[in-house]
Amino acid sequence: MSGLSTIGFDADDTLWQNETFFRLTEQRFTELLSEHGAHEVISAKLLEAERRNLRFYGFGVKGFTLSMIETAVEVTNGQVSASVIGEILGFGRQMLQNPVETLPGARETLDQLAGRYRILLITKGDLFDQERKLAQSGLGDYFSAVEIVSDKTPDTYRRIFSRHGDGPERAMMVGNSLKSDIVPAIRAGSWGVYVPHELTWVLEHEEAPEAEPRFRRIASLGALPGLLAQMT
Known part of the structure; x- marks a missing residue:
């Protein structure tokens, strides 16, 4: 030494x-889609999407936001509304403005x-x-x-x-x-x-x-x- x-x-x-903000956003995301599945189910699907997408989007808020959108499309069988996608994008923008x-x-x-x-x-x-x-x-x-x-x-x-x-x-x-x-x-x-x-x-x-x-x-x-x- x-x-x-x-x-x-x-x-x-x-x-x-850092991770605190991801966990809070994930909670908001699962609540937004609660009529399409339990928190644990949607969280598991989100994690699968994140794992798949790491090699395309890398680490960070933007990749997380895209994975949330992909998960929303999946759990709604492609029926997710534009307003819900707009809310998810808002979640991502908020994360990029959180205080340090x-x-x-x-x-x-x-x-x-x-x-x-x-x-x-x-x-x-x-x-x-x-x-x-x-x-x-x-x-x-x-x-x-x-x-x-x-x-x-x-x-x-x-x-x-x-x-x-x-x-x-x-x-x-x-x-x-x-x-x-x-x-x-x-x-x-x-x-x-x-x-x-x-x-x-x-x-x-x-x-x-x-x-x-x-x-x-x-x-x-x-x-x-x-x-x-x-x-x-």
């Missing part, structure tokens, strides 16, 4: 709230580490929306570089940590998604620090790599400086 020079941070549900709520300890942690390490933001999602959230968060000045990517793979981390740091072996990735933030970063040769969030999208679930020597878990982001102090 004495050679650690670069720390990458995930954005959504690591530095600020940073998570406890986010600013304080970045403030402690920014002078000691090269700090990066590495996030998936829609370019415009992620740029908006970063600007509204007030955290932008902490980052040496911001990478908004279509997906997070070992190659993604190798490329980013080589471009903006001293290679993956001297880098660490911090985030709430085992599937996107932790496992691929470790496979790239980096450290992975898992910070669980109470709400994590089911498509981001994966088994924790407990046996990996470069895996760590902390209860909250505020514990990261202490963990780094113990490891160096």
